Amino acid sequence: MSAEATTPSGTAGGRRGHRRDVLRQLGRAAVLRSALRGRLPDAIEHLAQAHRRHHPRADLDTLRRAYLLAEAAHRGQFRKSGEPYITHPLAVTLILAELGAETTTLTASLLHDTVEDTEVTLDQVRADFGDEVGHLVDGVTKLEKVDYGAAAEPETFRKMLVATGSDVRVMSIKLADRLHNMRTLGVMRPEKQARIARVTRDVLIPLAERLGVQTLKTELEDLVFAILHPEEHARAEELMRAHAAGPDPLAEVAESVRGVLREAQITAEVVIRPRHVLSVHRTRLKRGDLGPYDYGRLLILVAEDADCYAVLGELHTCFTPVISEFKDFIAVPKFNLYQSLHTAFAAGAGQIAEVLVRTQAMHSVAEAGVVALGDPHRPCEGESGSDEGERADPTRPGWLSRLLEWQRQAPDPDTFWTALRDELAQDGEITVYGEAPGAAPLQLPAGATCVDAAYARHGQDAHASIGVRVNGRLATLRTVLRDGDTVHLLLAPDGSSGPSPEWLEYAATAAARIPIRSWLDSMRDTEGEPRQERVGPQEQAAGAGAPAGRRAPAEPSEEQAAIVAGAPGAAVRLARCCTPVPPDGVQGFVVRGGVTVHREDCPSAVRMRAAGRRTLPVSWRSGSVGCRVTLHAEALGRPELLADLTEALAAHGAAVLAAEVEPPREQRVRHTYTLRLPDSAGLPRLMRAMRRVPGVYDVTRAARLQP
Structure with missing residues (x-):
């Protein structure tokens, strides 16, 4: 079905009216179904015809048996519209059949509400139709509100997405189910219509986009648009x-293109592809008043990939191309399997005609996405294992793998629901690569940073990240990655580092935000203080370290560095916000599990004292112990400054745990280093050595101000 030819209100009629007539026929036939055994019931004749158009040799007996079970199970049930309930699974299955879904998907679609709404059990479905159909039906079966309460909707989506991870056809059925429900939403109260439309907009439409099911996506967009923005939709x-009241100006352009291609002896079909309602609205917002060619695009269909480029060459030779509009999604397909050439050319009177060029096979996938691919684990129906029918597995694209991974770390339904919407709001994907031989490429959303790459590569081990190289050059964690970048993540060897709160600002993916937030929350619970006091103010990068919810191991020298008066056996930890070392004046604050020691002038200590927190006297065990410290070097920017500073650090035995170089401001630059020194007594000498580096005019200890 062409989404562009229909509208949510039914005013653009032909196909929508035909669809209503078909559904009325299906409903009457469902009630008066044939009792003849082995004969195809009248109610599914139209469905069978649609299925046979895509799969001429498909076995229809399974569909017959599935329909008879569904009709018997739903008999006596009615929709709010008054129609027999069986019209809903029939309509959903017809949507999928017209998109080219194979028999297993259609069987499950006919049965998709039986386990949820009737006495039919999942075991019965499996016994009668096999485990595949059972898995699909189970995947789309909602969880009961009586059991889950307000969490039922997010947890149902979580269940469906997990099932989709092993078989993408689960989501195909859900999308068709939502489309039919949206078509018939007019019987619901306005507030319920709006709620369902918002969930459709935020979750189902992005999923349809990611699965490449453009036919469903565009109609869902128009239906949502009509409910949430009725005035703009009407306009x-x-x-x-x-x-549409007059002749289409694009018809003349299309005929000119046909003539050019005939002369070039390129066999092609040239059609006008009307824009759907929301697309017209968006085009008007983008361009202002719409021109005669803005209501549609030319679609050129050819047989082979090479023909696409031959067509492109003729168009750019015989017409004046708009180069900025050219995009090659054949050489570089979109993350949702979409392939086409996009271009545009001047078509007279200052008007621009947009063109899509693709093969028939590309067109099938562009319209139906993963539905057109059917079962990714089997050859095409009727091909008996022929190699020609084998398909690449579409069930685990990068975005779905990321989603399945991070949802395991989001047990809370509200966290999952928010993270899911945020994840689906990302537009487009990039691929980045690792430097190590054999490192698998990472699929990340457009706009992802090095923080996201860290957690995508290492999971919770990324907590210990201390640096990153992008395309061979040192970079900060906030660096936004581009498609094709090479990323090498530097990890703390002993797992002593942990995420900084700033990482939440840099993370674009739920796969990064959820474990970072979990780590920070666990540190607050453990220490009774914000995590900022345990992590230096430097920006770190991505890599391996302690798991979320577990404290990074303290360095042995810290355990022995200080002693609390009156409690010599208390567990002592030096605060990472001010990194105290002998002979600093220090104070201790009781936290869960021990005592955290701050410098007396540390802003965190000042804040806690002002809040009435009790302090404990602390003394240093020795003036000569190993320590960890964070230093700021203020300098005038110049070449080789970083190399000279790191050389000075190495000469004094300082191990660099993390480093950041902030962007220059007015030719001034700040370097921040988190260091481990073998002897705290050497800190003054090290700071003097750093000040002697040409261009450096100040070196200070770090102490982070609390928000």
């Missing part, structure tokens, strides 16, 4: 009606 429809 766009009015413009479309006015445009």
Whole structure:
């Protein structure tokens, strides 16, 4: 079905009216179904015809048996519209059949509400139709509100997405189910319509986009648009009606293109592809008043990939191309399997005609996405294992793998629901590579940073990240990655580092945000203080370290560095916000599990004292112990400054745990180093050596101000 030819309100009619007539016929036939054994019931004749158009040799007996079970199970049930309930699974299955879904998907679609709404059990479905159909039906079966309460909807989506991870056809059925429900939403109360429309907008439409099911996506967009923005929708429809009242100006352009291609002896089909309602609205917002060619695009269909480029060459030779509009999604397909050439050319009177060029096979995938691919683990129906029918597995694209990974770390339904919407709001994907031989490429959303790459590569081990190289050059964790970048993550060898709160600002993916937030929360619970007091103010990068929820191991020298008066056996930890070392004046604060020691002038200590927190006297065991410290070097920017500073650090035995170079401001630059020194007594000498580096005019100890 062409989404562009229909509208949510039914005013652009032909196909929508035909669909309603078909559904009425299906409903009457469902009630008066044939009792003849072995004969295809009248109610599914239309469905069978649609299925046979895509799969001529498909076995229809399974569909017959599935329909008879569904009709018997739903008999006596009615929708709010008054129609027999069986019209809903029939309509959902017809949607999928017209998209080219194979028999297993259609069987499960006919049965998709039986386990949820009737006495039919999942075991019965499995016994009668096999484990595959059982898995699909189970995947789309909602969880009961009586058991889950307000969490039922997010947990149902979680269940569906996990099932989709092993078989993408689960989500195909859900999308078709939501489309039919949206088509018939007019019987619901306005507030319920709006709630369902918002969930459709935030979750189902992005999923349809990611699975490449454009036919469903565009109609869902128009249906949501009509409910949530009725005035804008009506305005766009009015413009479309006015445009359709006369001859389409693109028809003449299409004929010119046909002539060019005939002369070049390129066999091609040239059709006008009308924009759907929301697309017209978006185009009007982008361009202002719409021109005669803005209501549609030319679609050119050819047989082979090479023909696509031959067509492109003729168009750019015989017409004046708009180069900025050219995109090659054949050489570089979109993350949702979409392939086409996009271009545009001047078509007279200053108007621009947009063109899509693709093969028939690309067109099938562009319209139906993963539905057109059917079962990714089997050859095409009727091909008996022929190699020609084998398909690449579409069930685990990068975005789905990320989603399945991070949802395991989000036990709370609200966290999952928020993270899911945020994840699906990402537009587009990039691929980044590792430096190590054999490192698998990472699929990340556009706009992802080095923090996201760290957690995508290492999971919770990324807590111990201390640096990153992008394309061979040192970079900060906030660096936004581009498609094709090479990323090498530097990890603390002993797991002593941990995430900084700033990482939450840099993370674009839930796969990064959830474990970072979990780590920070666990540190607050453990120490009774914000995690900022345990992590230096330097920006770190991505890599391996202690798991979330577990404290990074303290360095042995810290355990022995200080002693609390009156409690010599207390567990002591030196605060990472001010990194105290002998002979600093220090104070202790009781936290869960021990005592945290701060410098007396540390802003965190000042804040806690002002809040009435009790302090404990602390003394140093020795003036000569190993320590960890964070230093700021203020300098005038110049070449080789970083190399000279790191050389000075190495000469004094300082191990660099993390480093950051902030962007220059007015030719001044700040370097921040978190260091481990073998002897705290050597800190003054080290700071003097750093000040002697040409260009450096100040070196200070770090002490982070609390928000």
